[in-house]
Amino acid sequence: MNSLPELSEASAARVRSATQHARTSLLREVIQFFERCRDSEFIHIELERKPVNYDLMPYFTRYATDVFRAEAKERIDGRQNLEQCTAMLNELAERTVHEIVRNDGTWASIVKSASEYVDLGAWDSEYGEYSGDDFQRPRPAKTRLLRILKLPIDECLSDYLKQVAEDGPATSDPKSLAEWLRSQMESLGWTPNDFGSRGPDRKTIQKILNGGAVTMKTIRKLAKALSAGLGKEVLPSEIPKK
Secondary structure, eight states, X not given: OOOSOOOOHHXXXXXXXXXXXXXXXXXXXXXXXXXXXXXXXXXXXXXSSOOOGGGGHXXXXXXXXXXXXXXXXXXXXXXXXXXXXXXXXXXXXXXXXXHHHSTTSHHHHHHHHHHHHHTOOEEEETTEEEEGGGGOOOTTHHHHHHHHTHHHHHHHHHHHHHHHHHHOOOOSOHHHHHHHHHHHHHHHTOOTTOSTTTSOOHHHHHHHHTTOOOOHHHHHHHHHHHHHHHTSOOOGGGSOOO
C-alpha cells in the first residue's frame, strides 16, 4: 500500500501541514454534526430517521479530497510519463482512502474524538436506538470515496500535462549535471544545505549529486540559487541537461 517514493523534507512538511489543517476542519464538522444529533428537532424534522455513519460521508469526502490533492501536488513532476503519473495518482488515492477507513484510521479516530467531546451517548427514538457506535463502521464508504476521488485524479492529470508543456522533459544525462553542480559548489564552498529558500532543498541537491534526474522546475530553482551565490546571472539554459 506504500510503494510511493519518499517525498523531500520540504514537500513532506507541506503535506503534513495540509493534512493537519484538513483533519482539524474535519473534526470540527463531525463535532457539529454530533451536536445536532442530540437535538430532537434535527432528528424528527430534518432527518426524519435515525442518523447513520453514511451521514458523515460529505465531511470525510472533503477531507479525503483535500489530503489527496495536497500530496498529489507535491508528487507530480516532469520525470513521469502519463502512464506513470496515472498509476501514481491511483495508488495515492487507494492509500488516502485506506488511511481513512482502516480499523484504526482517520474515520475511527475522528468519530471517537468527536463523540467523546460531545458526550454523544445513546438514545431511543421513534426511529430506533442509536449511539456513537453507529458511526464507527466506515468500510462501506471505501468504494464511494474512491469513486469521488476520480475527479481530483483527473484534475491532477490535467495539471501534470500542463506542467510538462511548460517545463519540458527531465534532464537526459543527470551525471553531467552532477559533475557540473559539484564543480559550482566547490567554487562557492557550498554544501547541499547552502542553496537557500529560493533553491532546491538539501535532499534534492543530494539527489542530483548522486546522479538522479530532475525536472526543468528544479533547474530553474538551481539557476536562481547559483545566481545569488555567484553574484551573476546563471541561466537555466547554461545548466547541463545532456
